[in-house]
Amino acid sequence: MKKIVTALAALAVGATVLTSSIAAQAQDKKFTVALIPGITTDGFYITMRKGAEAAAKAVGVDLVFQGAPEFNPVLQVPVLDAIIARKPDAILIAPTDKVQLVEPLKKAHAAGIPVITVDTFIGTGNYQTGAGEADFPLSYIASDNVLGGRIAARALAKSIGEKGKVYVSNVKPGVSTTDQREEGFKDELKNFPNIEVLETQFNDNDSNKAASQLQAVFARNPDLAGIFGANLFSAIGAANGVQQAGQSGKVKVVAFDAPPSIVDNIKTGLIDIAIAQHPAEIGYYGLISAFAHLTGQSIPVSIGTGFTVMDKDNVDKPEIAQFIYKD
Amino acid sequence: MSAQTSTESRADPAKSRSRQLILRIAAMRAWLFLAILLIFFETWSRISYGQTFLFSSYNAQSIAIFAVAPLLLALGSTFVIISGGIDLSIGFIMGLAAVIAAHATNLAGQSLPPFAAMLVGITAGLVVALGPGLVNGVLISKLKVPPFIGTLGMFGVARGVAFLLAGGTTVPVANSWFASLGNGRVFGFPVVVIITILFVLLMHYLLSQTRFGQHTYAIGANEQAAIRSGINVPRHIRKLYLLSALCAGLGGVLYAARFTAGAAQAGEPLLLDSIAAVVIGGASLFGGSGTILGTVAGALVIAVIQYGLVFINVEPFWQFVAVGVVIIISVLVDQTQRKLGGDR
Numbered sequence: 227m228k229k230i231v232t233a234l235a236a237l238a239v240g241a242t243v244l245t246s247s248i249a250a251q252a253q254d255k256k257f258t259v260a261l262i263p264g265i266t267t268d269g270f271y272i273t274m275r276k277g278a279e280a281a282a283k284a285v286g287v288d289l290v291f292q293g294a295p296e297f298n299p300v301l302q303v304p305v306l307d308a309i310i311a312r313k314p315d316a317i318l319i320a321p322t323d324k325v326q327l328v329e330p331l332k333k334a335h336a337a338g339i340p341v342i343t344v345d346t347f348i349g350t351g352n353y354q355t356g357a358g359e360a361d362f363p364l365s366y367i368a369s370d371n372v373l374g375g376r377i378a379a380r381a382l383a384k385s386i387g388e389k390g391k392v393y394v395s396n397v398k399p400g401v402s403t404t405d406q407r408e409e410g411f412k413d414e415l416k417n418f419p420n421i422e423v424l425e426t427q428f429n430d431n432d433s434n435k436a437a438s439q440l441q442a443v444f445a446r447n448p449d450l451a452g453i454f455g456a457n458l459f460s461a462i463g464a465a466n467g468v469q470q471a472g473q474s475g476k477v478k479v480v481a482f483d484a485p486p487s488i489v490d491n492i493k494t495g496l497i498d499i500a501i502a503q504h505p506a507e508i509g510y511y512g513l514i515s516a517f518a519h520l521t522g523q524s525i526p527v528s529i530g531t532g533f534t535v536m537d538k539d540n541v542d543k544p545e546i547a548q549f550i551y552k553d
Numbered sequence: 554m555s556a557q558t559s560t561e562s563r564a565d566p567a568k569s570r571s572r573q574l575i576l577r578i579a580a581m582r583a584w585l586f587l588a589i590l591l592i593f594f595e596t597w598s599r600i601s602y603g604q605t606f607l608f609s610s611y612n613a614q615s616i617a618i619f620a621v622a623p624l625l626l627a628l629g630s631t632f633v634i635i636s637g638g639i640d641l642s643i644g645f646i647m648g649l650a651a652v653i654a655a656h657a658t659n660l661a662g663q664s665l666p667p668f669a670a671m672l673v674g675i676t677a678g679l680v681v682a683l684g685p686g687l688v689n690g691v692l693i694s695k696l697k698v699p700p701f702i703g704t705l706g707m708f709g710v711a712r713g714v715a716f717l718l719a720g721g722t723t724v725p726v727a728n729s730w731f732a733s734l735g736n737g738r739v740f741g742f743p744v745v746v747i748i749t750i751l752f753v754l755l756m757h758y759l760l761s762q763t764r765f766g767q768h769t770y771a772i773g774a775n776e777q778a779a780i781r782s783g784i785n786v787p788r789h790i791r792k793l794y795l796l797s798a799l800c801a802g803l804g805g806v807l808y809a810a811r812f813t814a815g816a817a818q819a820g821e822p823l824l825l826d827s828i829a830a831v832v833i834g835g836a837s838l839f840g841g842s843g844t845i846l847g848t849v850a851g852a853l854v855i856a857v858i859q860y861g862l863v864f865i866n867v868e869p870f871w872q873f874v875a876v877g878v879v880i881i882i883s884v885l886v887d888q889t890q891r892k893l894g895g896d897r
Contacts, residue, residue: 267716267817295716427863432822433812434622435859441615442863446602458723462812469736470618470743471611487725487814494813553720 257315258288259516261509262306264320264346266293269485269551270505271320274344276552277509278318285517290314299326310334316516318509320345324402328360335362340519344368344512345505346402353527364519367512367529369503371403374482374533375410375454379418381499381535382452382480389420390451393443395436395460398428404456407482411454421451429460436463437470444471452478458485465496484536485551492541500536502549507531572893579890583834583850586879590854594861606864610741617746620856622647622804624749624849626820626827627834628756629800631848632793634831635760637773637840638693638700640794642707643801643827646685647820649715650805654678655724655815658731671730678806679799685711686798690791704794715817724815735810745807752803757845769793773840826855829876833883837891854879 261278263271275291282289292309294301299322309317310333317334321327321343328348334341341363343351349360382392392415394408408426415421424443429436436459444450444467453468455461461481468477474495481488484502491497508531515525534549541547578585591607598606606612626643633640658674665673685707692703726732737744760766768789771779780786801820809815834851836843858875 267719272720295713425866430822431818433816433819434619434808435822438615438619438856438860439863441611441619442860445609445612445615446604446864446866459816462723462814466736466812467615470615485723487723490725490727490813496813 256286256288257517257520258290259316259318259513260290260292260309260312260314261344261512262302262309262317262319263291263293264302264322265295265297267295269553270483270503271345272553273551274320274505274509274512277506278513279509280506281510281513281517285514287513287517289513294322297322299323302327303330306330306334310337310339313337314339315520316340316342318342318344318512318516321348322346324348324351324360332359332362340364340516342367342512342516342519344508351528365515365525365527365529367508367515368531369508369533370530371406372410372413373530374501374503375407375412375456376414377533377535378407378454378480378482378499378501379411379414381501381537382454382478383415383418383421385478385480385498386421386451388418391422391424391447391449392452392454393424393450394426394454394456395439395464396426396428396456397431397460407454407456411456424450429463431457431459433459433463433466436460437467440464440467441471444468444473444477450477452480455479455481458483458488461497462491465491469496483551484534484549486553488536489541489547489550492536492538495538498537500541502534502536502551504531504533504549505551576890576893579886579893580835582883582886583847583854586833586854586883587850587857590857590861594857594865597865601865606861612860612864614743614746616853616856616860618743619860620852621745621749622808622820623823623826623830623855624852625752625800625804625807626823627830627848627852628753628845629797630827630831631756631834631836631843631845632760632769633700633797634828634836634838635773635840635843636769636790636793637776638790638793639704639828639838640689640797641701641704641824642685642689642711643797643804644820644822644824645708645711645715645817646682646798646801647805647808647823648815648817649685649711649718650678650682650802651809651819652715652719652724652805652815652817653681654806654809655726656718658726658728658809659724662728667728667730671728671734674726674728674731674809675806678809679802682798682802682805683795684798686795687791689798690794693794694787694790712817712821719815719817726809726813726815731810732813735807735813745811748803748807752800753845753849756800760845765789765792770841773842775841826876827852829880830855833879835883835887837887851883 278289292305294305302322317339331341342365343363345368347366349358351366353361353363355361396408397404412423415423427439453464455464465479478498480499481497482501484500488500511529518525594606598604654674657677658670661670661673689704689707692698693700768784772786808819830851831848833854834847855876859872862872
């Protein structure tokens with residue numbers, strides 16, 4: 227018995243020495259964390275980078291930001307490979323495809339580099355479950371896009387007096403985030419029996435097309451009450467269609483995302499409501515999670531970040547304006 | 554071939570007359586397509602909704618506004634394609650011009666009154682657009698780079714520069730004059746449509762009534778013959794790519810005015826639509842044939858299909874199918890026309 231106690235005590239001391247030496251080592255060595263966005267030329271990811279930078283500064287980590295100029299796995303994978311070759315201590319990545327990025331990210335995992343996905347996910351987005359090929363990332367940190375769609379639906383319903391026809395102006399089918407926004411939007415509107423949801427119009431990220439689609443839908447449905455633009459180009463295009471149809475203020479436009487230009491659009495009345503994600507929060511918590519893992523803390527397998535609803539009345543208030551994306 | 558054709562026509566005047574008729578119809582095929590489409594949508598709309606499609610000024614204006622951007626790109630492309638070339642860089646030249654116009658208008662607005670600031674913005678957008686056009690022209694005429702490759706390169710350059718200047722985001726413009734240029738109306742007509750119509754007339758005159766236009770056809774029909782007949786082909790080609798860039802620049806400036814923001818990716822989805830408009834309009838990708846009015850009809854065909862299918866509430870993906878089918882039919886008609894000896 228005594229022997230066992232001694233052994234345990236020795237073990238405990240040993241473990242303490244070991245962990246403290248690791249901790250000491252950790253403090254000596256500066257960690258490097260890589261952030262690979264879905265696309266480098268987008269205010270959303272630029273803001274995410276600012277959040278990650280703030281966190282990196284706070285905990286003394288080096289942040290590497292590298293990505294491709296297009297949201298495309300063919301361009302993202304070479305960037306990822308180059309980053310893996312540099313052996314960072316952790317990788318934060320917004321995978322551009324939930325299937326095609328699995329194998330490339332496995333290489334990082336095999337090389338012992340912890341992977342955290344931000345904004346988008348691989349596989350199902352449920353990690354560390356022991357199921358499937360793509361459960362190895364430690365955590366998925368992102369806005370809950372279904373929830374974002376629901377929030378957009380509630381805001382739009384309120385602004386049109388909970389009745390009338392609405393539709394979703396969307397980019398193209400198959401994009402996980404915009405699909406989820408549409409899903410949440412439509413699902414939430416089932417709670418409003420006097421709102422009719424017309425067929426979704428896909429615009430291929432072409433504002434000109436989104437505008438024309440609005441005019442065509444309005445021509446057939448003069449009682450159109452509102453539109454949900456599932457991303458910026460869809461919303462701006464649909465809003466221009468509303469303007470061309472002489473319906474500004476009568477047909478309400480809800481936009482998803484809040485780049486700096488959205489402020490002007492809200493003030494001029496082009497856009498009525500914007501649903502801002504919190505990309506800085508995603509970047510901040512992504513980096514902190516990586517740091518926590520590297521210093522031996524456990525981290526949650528998913529973190530959902532919030533949304534802010536912006537309109538003419540609140541967009542100037544500092545507590546709201548802080549969620550406008552950065553240049 | 555032509556000698557043989559003439560003997561045949563002498564032998565059988567009746568047959569020749571019907572062939573002449575077919576050729577004339579083939580040359581007008583874009584307008585024919587347009588008429589068929591309009592009849593189709595009008596009939597469907599009347600039967601299903603008891604509502605007119607064609608005789609609604611709202612629909613007509615919506616389609617016209619929609620057609621403006623692809624048409625402006627297509628006008629310049631018509632010249633380039635007639636000369637036997639192709640310009641793939643126009644989509645991103647358009648985006649570049651939109652970003653420059655937005656930035657310049659804002660910058661000038663700090664020290665100048667809004668109207669003058671708008672003029673500075675427009676000028677800056679158009680002038681900067683000429684840069685990539687000049688490089689295209691030099692690459693193709695002097696360094697003998699194939700147009701497809703040269704303009705593909707400039708596509709990347711213009712795109713990268715536009716994204717860099719825009720800082721990866723859209724550049725909002727705060728200028729009331731600029732906004733009313735893009736969205737205002739004069740006597741009920743949208744300003745962008747009026748500008749585009751005037752520009753179309755100018756381009757039509759340039760192609761059909763001037764020596765510049767004749768030389769463009771000559772180079773496309775037979776470059777060696779054009780050189781031997783004393784045309785300064787390299788200089789002419791440089792002018793063509795400048796013209797193409799200018800059209801794209803105008804498209805970009807009007808885009809920025811309409812959406813009160815410059816976006817680098819503004820023209821990206823329009824490139825293929827604009828080339829399709831030129832081909833549907835009757836131009837041959839082998840060079841030597843095509844007209845501005847045909848291109849106008851081609852652009853309207855695409856706009857009517859895309860607008861009309863939404864109007865009658867057809868599953869959106871049929872739009873791609875419909876535009877594709879029209880392009881294929883159009884090229885088939887072109888081939889038949891050539892076989893019948895309808896070369897210019």
